Amino acid sequence: MRLIIDSFKKLIIFILIILITTFCLRDIALADFNLNVAPADFNSDTQINLNWTSVANAVYYSIARNDVHIANIDVNLDRNYLSFQDTGLIPQTSYSYTLTAVGPNGKAIKSANSTVSTLQMKAPSIVSSYLDINTNEVTLTWVNNSLAARGTIVNKLGGGQIAEVSGRNTSVSFVDPTLTYGVDSQYTIMSIDGNGHSSPSSAPVTIKPITPPVIDASIKSSTVTISWGQHDHIHEFRLERSKYLEDKKKWDSWEIINTKLTKNSTAITDRIDSDGTYRYRLSIDNEKYKGFSNISKPVARLLAPSNLQCVPVDSGRIDLSWNLPSKGNFALKIEKRIDSGSYYTIAVLDSNITTYSDTEGILPNKYYYYRITAYDENGNSASSPVYSIYTGPPSSASNLRLEITSTNKITLNWKDSSSNESGFRVERKVDTGNFVPIATLPANTTSYADNSVNSQSTYTYRVIPFNSAGDASSYTNEVSCTTSILKAPPGSLTVIPLSPTEIELSWRYAGSASYSTIIERRTEDSDTWEMITTLASGYTNYRDTDLLPNTQYFYRVRTNLANRVYSKPYPEKSEGIGAYTYLETPENLTSAWTASGFVKLSWKYESWVNRK
Structure with missing residues (x-):
């Protein structure tokens, strides 16, 4: 019996030891479930970061903020299942969090609580x-x-x-x-x-506020001076310019023309190389200031009168005419020189006058020289090219040529070699008849179209200039033709640059036709066509050489019908077909590193003409 009682006591003691051990281990496990909460490092006023220790057998963690459920973190789905970022919070506000670890059966295993406050909003x-x-x-x-x-x-x-x-x-x-x-x-x-x-x-x-500069603009010849008073920040400003668009009747947009005004400067200059009216302003646009000065008064380059013409109307009178400058406030004066004497003013005119008759001491067989000068109150002036006129008979015209345009039309072209003609008289004879005048034309005319011809007759033409002192000493050369020889010009023309000094031309006639061909050329700054060569029948290309680099040339071709008789040109448009010669290319480019830290580039430039 005593043995049984001792065994029972031992069993009771063993069971108590197991229960105590289990309870202690449970407390240790509960103590290992920690929840840490703190404001985020960057968004500390709107974000709380939560992190916790892992709980055995937990399948997800439930998070509540202020007793309101806000998230579940699934151990098997979420990458970061031991942390959570609570965002969109209110600054300087206290929040209480409860974290519960939930097992597979949906029952809570463990839970933890913590309270934290967001910080003050961060300053912008x-x-x-x-x-x-x-x-x-x-x-x-x-x-x-x-x-x-x-x-x-x-x-x-x-x-x-x-x-x-x-x-x-x-x-x-x-x-x-x-x-x-x-x-x-x-x-x-x-x-x-x-x-x-x-x-x-x-x-x-x-x-720190600054005052806008106040500017003024004045012009002398083609140089504009823009001036202002002393300004401590003038070197931070830029100079802008605007041009008045005559065709659109408005000012063009502003363009920056100088970005480096000198510190403490009070003026800068701008050169105007073309016609027009301009205005100026200073602008500033940096990290501290933006804005503009006042706009200057408009300034215009004073241009010279143009296209001066002088005609001896009778033995004691020379009529002058000219074109006015397009803009500006100016007056005009007419200056005159006789033979090798000095210029003197014979008239002062308002800016709207375009004609004048000189009757002061005009004598026969003398040379008179005229120029028209525009001037303004600022001392600016600009004169037209000098026009010289001889009060004797005019010089003869030259180089008469005929263009057969159709069977009923012949166009005459000639060179005006005089500056004092009153007009031209065109004379014609039909077949073996006598020359008779068919037209009287004004001064400076160089062409005439005769529309009263047919293909059955031969027509011969000559031209002579005249003035009040009489006819020129001789007629032009005489040229004859019949419109029955009419042939079409080439039907195509191709113009291709080959080098800085060469352009190649090729053309084709309609069908299998091939005729003698005339090539004409003009430059970009001239309206006068020059005959540069005549090629025999069979040639369909030509290389034009000894040209200037980077220059635009225009071409057209004609059929050569007879001596000084041609077809109409191809193309008929006045500008012809153009092409630019190539730019000359620098050679032997080398580079070298300098001690100051820069790379020095050098090259050789040799004119294409010198290499030929």
Whole structure:
């Protein structure tokens, strides 16, 4: 019996030991389930980071914030199943979290609690600020450093709130009427969340207003001087120019023509190389200031009168005519020289006058020289080219040529060799008849179309200039033709540049036809066609050599019908077919590293003409 009682006591003691051990191990396991909560490092005002220790047999973790369930973290699905980021929170607010580890049967295994507060909103960072010097409008741009920002308040140090921006906008422009030239003003900004929370103020930004420069512009010859008073920030400004578009009747857009004004300078010059009216202004556009000076008064280059013509009307009178400059405030004076004497003014005219008759001492068989000068109140002047005129008979015209346009039309072309003719008389004879006048043409005429011809007759032409002193000493050369020899010009022309000094031409006649061909050429700055060669029948290409590099040439071709008799040109359009010769290419490019840290480039330039 005693043995049985001892065995029972031992069993009871063993069971108690097992229960105590199990209870202790459970407490140890519960103590190992830790929940850590803290504001995030970057978004500390809107984000709480949670992390915890692993619980054996847990299949997911349930998270509640302020007793409201917000997330389940699945051990088998989520990559980071021991942490959670709670975002979108309110700054400076306390939050209580409960984390529960849940087993496969859906029952809680363990739970833990913790409380933490978000921090104050982070201050925004101003990244740029500038002032419109014309309107005193301040523009600030910043970066919102808080995700809770739902507005921004702008404060002026010493002046309180000056502007407020709603939403997450990151720039604002406002006019500060209290700004004073040369006096610093400082501004700060702070973020607000709309729930009564705000960030600290940003670092202040300083703006110091400056006055816009006041400029003036004047012109002398073709040089414009733009001037202004002393200005401490003038080297930060740029010079801009605008041209008036006569055809569109408006000012063109502004173009920057100088970006490097000298510090402490008070003037700069601009050279105008072309016709037109211009205006100027200074502009500034940097990280501190934006704006413009006033716009200068318009200035125009004074141009010379053009196309001066002088005609001896009778033995004691010479008529002058000219074209006026297109713009400007000017007056005109007519200057005259006799033979080898000096120029003197014979008339002063208003700017709208385009003709004048000189009757002062005009004698026969003398040379008179005229020029028309435009001048203004600033001392600028510009004169036309001198026109010389002889009061004796004109010089003979030359180089008469005929163009058979159709069986009923012949066009005459000749060279005007005189400057004093009153007109030209065209004479014609039919077959073996006598020459009779068929047209009297005005001065400076160089062509005439005869539409009263047929293909059965032969026509011979000659031309003579005349004036009040009589006819020229001789007629032009005589040229004869019949329209029955009419042939079409080539039907195509190709113009291809080969080098800086060569252009190749090729052409084709219709069908299998092939005739003697005339090639004509003009340059880009001339309207006069020059006959450069006549090729025999059978030739369909030609290489034009000894040309200038990087120059545009125009070409056209004709059929050579007889001596000084041609077809109409191909193409008939006045500009012909053009092509540019090539640019000359520099050679032997070398490079060398210099001690100062630069790379020096050098090359050799040899004219293409010298290499031939």
